[in-house]
Amino acid sequence: xxxxxxxxxxxxxxxxxxxxxxxxxxxxxxxxxxxxxxxxxxxxxxxxxxxxxxxxxxxxxxxxxxxxxxxxxxxxxxxxxxxxxxxxxxxxxxxxxxxxxxxxxxxxxxxxxxxxxxxxxxxxxxxxxxxxxxxxxxxxxxxxxxxxxxxxxxxxxxxxxxxxxxxxxxxxxxxxxxxxxxxxxxxxxxxxxxxxxxxxxxxxxxxxxxxxxxxxxxxxxxxxxxxxxxxxxxxxxxxxxxxxxxxxxxxxxxxxxxxxxxxxxxxxxxxxxxxxxxxxxxxxxxxxxxxxxxxxxxxxxxxxxxxxxxxxxxxxxxxxxxxxxxxxxxxxxxxxxxxxxxxxxxxxxxxxxxxxxxxxxxxxxxxxxxxxxxxxxxxxxxxxxxxxxxxxxxxxxxxxxxxxxxxxxxxxxxxxxxxxxxxxxxxxxxxxxxxxxxxxxxxxxxxxxxxxxxxxx
Numbered sequence: 001x002x003x004x005x006x007x008x009x010x011x012x013x014x015x016x017x018x019x020x021x022x023x024x025x026x027x028x029x030x031x032x033x034x035x036x037x038x039x040x041x042x043x044x045x046x047x048x049x050x051x052x053x054x055x056x057x058x059x060x061x062x063x064x065x066x067x068x069x070x071x072x073x074x075x076x077x078x079x080x081x082x083x084x085x086x087x088x089x090x091x092x093x094x095x096x097x098x099x100x101x102x103x104x105x106x107x108x109x110x111x112x113x114x115x116x117x118x119x120x121x122x123x124x125x126x127x128x129x130x131x132x133x134x135x136x137x138x139x140x141x142x143x144x145x146x147x148x149x150x151x152x153x154x155x156x157x158x159x160x161x162x163x164x165x166x167x168x169x170x171x172x173x174x175x176x177x178x179x180x181x182x183x184x185x186x187x188x189x190x191x192x193x194x195x196x197x198x199x200x201x202x203x204x205x206x207x208x209x210x211x212x213x214x215x216x217x218x219x220x221x222x223x224x225x226x227x228x229x230x231x232x233x234x235x236x237x238x239x240x241x242x243x244x245x246x247x248x249x250x251x252x253x254x255x256x257x258x259x260x261x262x263x264x265x266x267x268x269x270x271x272x273x274x275x276x277x278x279x280x281x282x283x284x285x286x287x288x289x290x291x292x293x294x295x296x297x298x299x300x301x302x303x304x305x306x307x308x309x310x311x312x313x314x315x316x317x318x319x320x321x322x323x324x325x326x327x328x329x330x331x332x333x334x335x336x337x338x339x340x341x342x343x344x345x346x347x348x349x350x351x352x353x354x355x356x357x358x359x360x361x362x363x364x365x366x367x368x369x370x371x372x373x374x375x376x377x378x379x380x381x382x383x384x385x386x387x388x389x390x391x392x393x394x395x396x397x398x399x400x401x402x403x404x405x406x407x408x409x410x411x412x413x414x415x416x417x418x419x420x421x422x423x424x425x426x427x428x429x430x431x432x433x434x435x436x437x438x439x440x441x442x443x444x445x446x447x448x449x450x451x452x453x454x455x456x457x
Contacts, residue, residue: 022160027151030209032167034100035144037203039168041196042133043175045114046072048192049126051183075127076134080395083138085229088388089222091142096213103139104204111200118193141391146384149375150213157305157372159298165368166291173287216380233389236382243377245437246370251393252429253367255401259422267415273333277340282356289357293364305372308443313366314430316358321423324355328416
């Protein structure tokens with residue numbers, strides 16, 4: 001299969017930068033749709049399985065639905081904690097195009113098992129499939145972000161990352177919505193299993209067109225011990241303090257995002273007093289906001305790797321997070337759950353929706369420059385291993401977030417107050433980042449001054 005070579009000079013900017021034009025180019029489009037189907041299928045499987053154990057198969061599991069939901073989430077995250085370092089080594093030392101194709105072949109096998117699990121309502125088999133998809137995504141993660149700087153110019157990194165982040169969150173949204181809709185039918189489990197298999201085949205097809213990306217690492221040995229390999233990846237990340245600070249900042253974004261996403265059902269029912277349709281609307285708004293913020297980064301950065309935008313996003317995450325708390329203080333409640341129509345009629349709810357949109361858009365603006373900075377800063381020889389360390393930190397922060405939220409909720413703290421504490425902690429995280437890496441503050445000021453200079457009176 002012919003392959004498209006990476007840019008001959010990644011540091012040299014192309015004549016014009018347009019992130020959407022990348023979708024028409026061989027070096028980006030197959031990769032984009034491969035990762036899109038990956039994120040969508042992950043969430044379709046998890047959400048459909050969650051619906052199955054919540055509404056149809058609780059008696060067969062012998063466990064409460066709430067415990068099963070947390071078990072599904074834990075099994076999916078487990079490979080990220082244990083095997084991210086191994087995945088990073090493979091991505092650094094093997095052809096990334098070949099790795100993607102093999103990962104997508106593995107996904108087909110997993111989804112064949114998931115189809116049988118859904119048809120027979122075999123909960124243990126579906127748990128194994130969730131674990132398999134966690135492993136699948138663990139292997140894909142380092143490749144996903146190490147691939148981009150090999151095929152994009154430096155000026156395209158922010159836009160390419162923005163498109164990738166936007167596509168990933170849209171796929172997460174669509175996967176969750178499709179999984180939920182399919183499970184409303186009497187034959188929902190069969191439909192969900194068949195759809196998962198069809199998407200895995202589509203992803204495998206897209207991966208066939210991903211250009212070959214040979215390894216730049218001469219050494220061939222791989223450390224299969226997950227503990228020593230993890231320690232090695234963390235040492236590589238810690239060798240550059242600016243990179244380590246960026247990795248911690250990204251992990252914090254996942255803590256922040258998980259705190260909001262996991263509380264949507266309770267937030268909608270107990271705070272907003274809305275129905276399932278309202279919860280779906282708020283989820284759509286949150287995902288759309290992340291997508292808009294992500295793709296806006298290229299325009300805001302003017303073709304640069306602009307870390308000053310990190311502060312723009314972080315400020316928005318705190319300001320609008322606090323305003324969300326204020327907006328929930330006096331929401332109307334007539335004693336029953338509101339339909340979507342009734343929810344949209346209340347003007348106070350529009351403030352809440354705008355807050356959620358701006359919170360998630362700020363998160364997109366916050367994260368994209370951090371990924372672009374890491375890709376630009378870290379040497380190609382060990383970039384994937386550093387990204388693997390990032391994935392492991394992300395998983396640990398997500399687990400810490402789940403423990404934090406569970407502790408506060410069981411202590412009687414309401415969801416609005418919980419989210420307010422996260423928004424305030426975000427301000428502390430911002431202060432820590434500027435203190436440890438003053439360059440973020442300087443680049444933010446330079447960005448603001450540059451915007452003022454280019455804004456017409």
